[in-house]
Amino acid sequence: YTSGSKVGTCTLYSVRLTHGDFTWTTKKKFRHFQELHRDLLRHKVLMSLLPLARFAVAYSPAQDAANREMPSLPRAGPEGSTRHAASKQKYLENYLNRLLTMSFYRNYHALTEFLEVSQLSFIPDLGCKGLEGTIRKRSGGHRVPGLTCCGRDQVCYRWSKRWLVVKDSFLLYMCLETGAISFVQLFDPGFEVQVGKRSTEARYGVRIDTSHRSLILKCSSYRQARWWAQEITELARGPGRD
Incomplete structure (x- = not known):
């Protein structure tokens, strides 16, 4: 330099x-x-x-x-x-x-x-800019009645890299290569965020619970995991929660 x-x-x-x-x-x-x-x-x-x-x-x-x-x-x-x-x-x-x-x-x-910017960053109808970035997410965690495998065993899940977008009433993740939206999770009354290996079974993990899914993310450090958990919680407690 x-x-x-x-x-x-x-x-x-x-x-x-x-x-x-x-x-x-x-x-x-x-x-x-x-x-x-x-x-x-x-x-x-x-x-x-x-x-x-x-x-x-x-x-x-x-x-x-x-x-x-x-x-x-x-x-x-x-x-x-x-x-x-x-x-x-x-x-x-x-x-x-x-x-x-x-x-x-x-x-x-x-x-x-x-800069943590995507094609969904500046759409007024979607609310504030929110939190965005590349993250690893674990497959599974859907709460489906009658489904016995919850994706907790390592045989049942895999880790994938995705672009996560968190707004004040929902989060979603997209395919990095195509930008296609893969999943949308609404913040409902069952919303809760947890950090740590005990609740996520992953080092530097973040768990986001709603009534329909337990989404587990894996960060690169404990500091990043705490930051993401704090930001997601604050966004969900904002005006969009009502």
Whole structure:
């Protein structure tokens, strides 16, 4: 990276985003910024190597070509003073704002996933922006009368990666490849959220109970599991619950 600034790797950053009337918060570690930066650089290099992409670049306006110049990302380093920490936060804020001005990167899937945005994010009829992101969900858990297998045995279920969307009255998950909605779960009077291996049988698991299903999610860390459980609970207790 070109910048000499350093950012602590263990810091958890709360990123507040606004799009029109929608406002939401996402939490990221510095490694998430690094992963995003690598993905965008890879995208830039790949597009420059593809024959059709080179043809498009050759005939694009000079301003559009300049729009592909990646902003620099500070190197990771030890934690410093409060003043230095504030300047590092501002640096990352400027980094994201700069990326969002570049059409070449703005709609690329790596950036939209980092910002936790999908095609369902900004539809007023669906309520607030809510919580979104890639998650692993466990199959089974449906409460079907007369069905003896509840999907609790490892033989009965599998883990799949999906894009989860949580609104104030329901959640759903979509196929990452196609964007097709696979399942919708309404928040009814049986709604409850639990975290931990005892209730989920999974490390860093989150269990979402309603009258019709016990949906179990698997997060990448305990901190993420607690964050998701807290956000889902707060959304469900909002106006949509009534």
